[in-house]
Amino acid sequence: MAVQREGTPCWADAMFSDVEGAKSFYAEVLGWTFGESSSEYGNYTQAYADGKAVAAVVPPMPGQEGRSQWCLYLASPDAAATARKIRDNSGEVLMEPMQVGDFGTMCLAREPSGAVFGVWQGGTHEGFEATAVPGAYCWAEVFTREPEKADTFLTSVFGYTAKQIQDDAVDFRMFDVGDDTVLGRMKMTEDFPPEVPPYINVYFTVADCDDAVAAATRLGGALRFGPMDSPFGRFAALSDPQGASFSVIDITTTQGEMPRAEDVS
Template sequence: MAVRPEGTPCWADAMFGDVEGAKRFYGEVLGWTFGEASSQYGNYTQAYADGKAVAAVVPPMPGQEGHSQWCLYLASQDAAATAARIRGNGGEVLLEPMRVGDFGTMCLAREPSGAVFGVWQAGRHEGFEATAVPGAYCWAEVFTREPEKADAFLTAVFGYTAKRIEDEAVDFRMFDVGGETVLGRMRMTEDFPPEVPPYINVYFTVADCDDAVARATRLGGLLRFGPTDSPFGRFAALGDPQGANFSVIDITTRRGEMPQVTDVS
């Protein structure tokens, strides 16, 4: 697999106080199977869709217990250089670049408006082995109350070009790398309770959105929005039983006209 361009989403993982509970939930909702926990790396456990690595779950490190949350990793060819750009553009490095054996180098950061994300410099672990197929990652959006801060940071650190969706109902931008749209940004409205911090919402592909929602809610998940149709697919926003937000989308069921976009780079 070729090295992903700088800023391309390349991996997702989440810490769970109850890892076995998370495995049961996501195994049923997304059809994941799981590898052996790696005791050398904090019992990090990879999830697979049809035999392809698509995400991972891990118990919290001491002192990190609390609200579960999915973390999206963006590709970097030099994690130390990316960390320097993060600092230089108003972001905060939460975990300095750290080698993870021969798998690669990771870094955790917070962009200026508050959303946490990861940086991954690939070694033996190059990231997602599959995307946009049932059970695999498909898309992600930065949800923020201060979009101007997030937009300026993302374009400066990762060299994205930006497009604005022409829709008075939403404040939404899309970021491109080499002509490919890789990430979205949504302004959080008053519909979001004030205690909900900015975050990156990760979308996982499913064969049937309504069926995935039914399984999730039956297992104790919360339906936060949808299911609803869009030009990109039928999707719904969910919370898992341990509080991690995510979305599911059936990209084969599309309704409506594609929105008009304007280049704002």
């Protein structure tokens, strides 16, 4: 697999107090299988879709227990340089760049409006082995109440070009790496309770959105939005039983015309 271009989403993982419970839930909802946990790396356990690595689950480190959430990693050719750019653009480095064996180098950060994300400089582990197939990562959106802060930060640190969706009902921006649209940004409305912090919502591909929602709710997950048809696919927003938010999308079932977008770079 070719090394991902800077700013491209390249990996996702989540901490769960009940890792076995998380594995059971996602195995049924997304069809994941799991590798052996690595005690050398904090019992980090990779998830696979049809034999391809697509995500990972891990128990929290001591003192990091709290609400579970998915973390999206953006590719970097130099994690230390990216960490400097994060600081220079009003972001916060939560975990300094740390080499993980020969797999690569990781860093955790928070953009100025509050959403947490990861940076990954690939070594032998370059990231997702599959995307946009059932069980694999498909898309992600930064949900924020301060879009101006997030937009300025993302374009400055990762060099994205940006397009604004022309829709009076939503404030939605898309970020491109070259010709590829890699990330979205949605302004949080009053529909979001004030206690919900800014976050990055990760979408996983499913063969049937309604079946995935039925499985998730039967297993103790909560339906937050949808299922809804869109030009991009039929999707729904969920929370798993441990509180981690994510979305599922069937990209083969589309409806409506693609929205107009204006270049705002």
